[in-house]
Amino acid sequence: MHSISFTPHGKGPPQARILMIQGTSADVGKSLLVAGLCRAYVRRGLTVRPFKAQNMSNNAAVTIDADAPPDADGSPARGEIGRAQALQALACGAPCSVHMNPVLLKPQSDLTSQVVLRGRVLGNWAAADYQTLKPGLMPAVLDSLQRLAAEADLVLVEGAGSGAERYLRARDITNMGLAEAADIPVALLGEDARGGMTASVLGAHQLWTASERDRVRGYIVNRFRGDPKIFHPAREDMTGATGWPCLGLVRWFDGAARLAQEDSLALDQRRASTGSGLMIAVPRLSRIANFDDLDPLAAEPGVNLCWVNPGEPIPRAADVVLLPGSKATRTDLEMLRREGWDIDILAHVRQGGGVVGLCAGYQMLGRVVRDPQGLEGPPGETPGLGLLDLETTITGDKCLRDLDQRDQRSGQRVRGYEMHMGRTTGPGLDRPWLMLDGGPTGAESADGRVMGAYVHGLFTGDGFRGHWLRRMGGEAGELHFARQTQATLDALAAQLEVDLDLDRLWEISQPMGTRHRP
Template sequence: MLDAAVPRRGRALMLQGTASDVGKSLLVAGLCRAYARRGLAVRPFKAQNMSNNAAVSADSDLPPNADGSLPRGEIGRAQALQARACGVPPSIHHNPVLLKPQFGVGSQVVLRGRALGNWPARHYHNLKPLLMPAVMDSYRRVAAEADLVIVEGAGAGTEVYLRHCDITNMRLAEDADLPVVLVTDNDRGGAIAAVVGTHVLHTPEERARIVGYVVNKFRGHFSLYEPACRVMSEHTGWPLLGVVEWFDAATRLPAEDALALERALPGGSAGVKIVVPQLGRTANFDDLDPLAAEPGVALHWLLPGEALPADTDLVLLPGSKTTRADLETLHREGWATDILAHVRRGGRVVGLCAGFQMLGRVVRDPEGLEGAPGETPGLGLLDVETVITHDKRLVEIDRQDLASGCRVRGYEMHMGRTAGDGLARPWLQLDDGAGGATPEGAVSADGRVMGSYVHGLFAADGWRRHFLERIGAQRSALDYEAQVESTLDALADHVERALDLDALLALAR
């Protein structure tokens, strides 16, 4: 543990929102990249995130594995992107508490990369104060190596009924002595009520900690909106620090949480048609982003109540935090029947992580780790079966796929263990670095049904091109990682035009 008396190296500034999805995460990423380009050592920090879109960290609190390899942890995908914007590897200390919602059992609580188990909401509220020492320790570790820490709150900072167990908004700001910038969302309307209501609900001490507010996601002419800003400032005494216009390129960056699933995928309308069933606990859905960016791919959500389109080329089953519950959705919606008919017609199916598990004969959860104990029939398209277990596999992957000759970069993040004769036909043959190959996943005898535990497969440009050409897509020159980097730079430019970075840095302390 880092001694509480260790002074932090630099300044810090916290962004709190008037609601969820006001764009805090994106603003933090833009500020991180903008200040990093100025030569500052910048770090992100979010005490608690709730998302099933997670990333594998570069570090862990766990001891080395038996083979000497270093174990990994997991953090929210948004903090991993913010760390990338800073030019540093993602750390468990950037997001010490991660909540992963699960069907019927509350959320899985991940503390500094390690799963503590499932906690119903009412019990988690009692647990949160006990997590605060670890949160503050992580914050001090981050601050000790930074010139500037950009801290992100969670949801709305005015959930006063949760003040007694707050660990991520004003309680954190008070304990770490952070100045707060309030972020409100113009796009949904009601910004005046949100800002003024925030002022009303905060205590005098909390109001004094807020140094100003930012209007985000703005569309239109500011001259027409300026009177609204005067109203907000007159009623609160807080200055307007800037108005950030809508950033159209945000869809090119990994989304933070499941709110993104309510929006249309950014894929085109022409090319190979890939359909993704929209399941209740879809996880790590940024696996879809590189496909959505491809000009020769039309990527679509299959919404509840809809049938699988007849012109579907590929069905993609994504990851899930509750495999059996989402598998039951496939059966209940009639999608399982549609997918089997799709395969009989010669169509293709890909399953990633939980989607891979769903392609087997059965998924068993004897201990009720993801819901009620029991088992659920799979689609039976691969000769494998899965048992959900306590142990969680968190592994980074950067290897050559000997089957395709392409480099594969990604990660594994799952609790299930899959076995069966179908594994004798692996989808990937990963170079083990010792002259051999490590088999990964499974593929059907006709090569049309494939599953793997590796997330991030489609972010590797060479491997993605190889796969898409095999299913009939036109060859593309898309460099996905370069697109993410250029979009982060464009976001930093966008933020710099809207906000006075020197003034914000002066407000940090």
């Protein structure tokens, strides 16, 4: 485990206005709302930056930070942040930075997580031990916030989960603990789609202390459907009981599914489709990571992306089985066998079907995965599926690499990134899947039906995705995935201009250290 250290930013005093969006619970739409607000204020001509002090997610993105010491090979320092902050950075038109998400927790089991501080792995921590560690992370959190505030007009801060959980308050570094340490105002976000908005707002008001209540400038109702007039009595109840004004009702945004999600709760809404076209079956692994790799495929009109949930067999009609990333490769290999998916996959290959492994899914395709140091669970080794002649050893050094190279085999540009702790060796590497300008990567079987690589974001590029779909017997549509993402962010920003009073939100935001009174 590494020690906690950071270098103060040394820039001028923070000038940006700051507003924190806290939630009444997890999955109320904080990440998407912040992304939309980022784009909306950028469209007004402001320099905007997103910030989330602590994020828990196995969906992450690679950053390059010019103000950090270079890596050992002399290349620019690379780190990682949560996928939501990467989307928010995109909405701002800004490069990703570790300062946008200084603390990232990547769950490896129900009780342990890998802790990443400012892009670098500190080590694996049990949940109880991490509570002791957290207060020591606050100086780095505040410093990162100050760095962003020094380069922006507005910083939009996303809270985590529920800000009113009293049992977490003493060591909090991401909700009211951060709001009070940085002295910044708060808007409370709840959602109406599943009901309970009134109870959650009143409950938060009751649980917060007087000083915490005074920091809240109002509440926002998210994912609203129906007639606002019918909801008016609820607004009167909430405002009457709390004194907080309603800052707006944000209507349900249908385009949300077209934007990257980082919380695996989003997968609960995804079920097998009945559309025609190339069927790609994806087992839902217990520690699934970077599942946004599949978003471009799901957006293709000629693809039927089928999520296979525990207790379900892999469909016999599948053309391709895709094994996604995982934060615990051996654990999810054991899950494959427990669910009988290994038998389904081997039968699928015998019948001529295709199999693709991305990152951990690539490791699973080999003969064995070893973890001698117990970095992802108990030390030991687990047999792989044996579809590629490879062996993987989990090591303590994490590989973080961004890619923008041409694949000589397909003739297409490949843009993506690597983010893994395993090292893969074996004769299978002599038949690489990709022949990139920087060298071959990945592996594929002799018949070309089984393939895998460490590259995340591989299918984002329209040209490569189309080439691969045709290779697997499918068809490529006219989808321009990056353009669709930008258009969706613009549409969300345009809706927020109508649903929220952005001038008012700007007015209630304040620079760090400004004393706020209701």
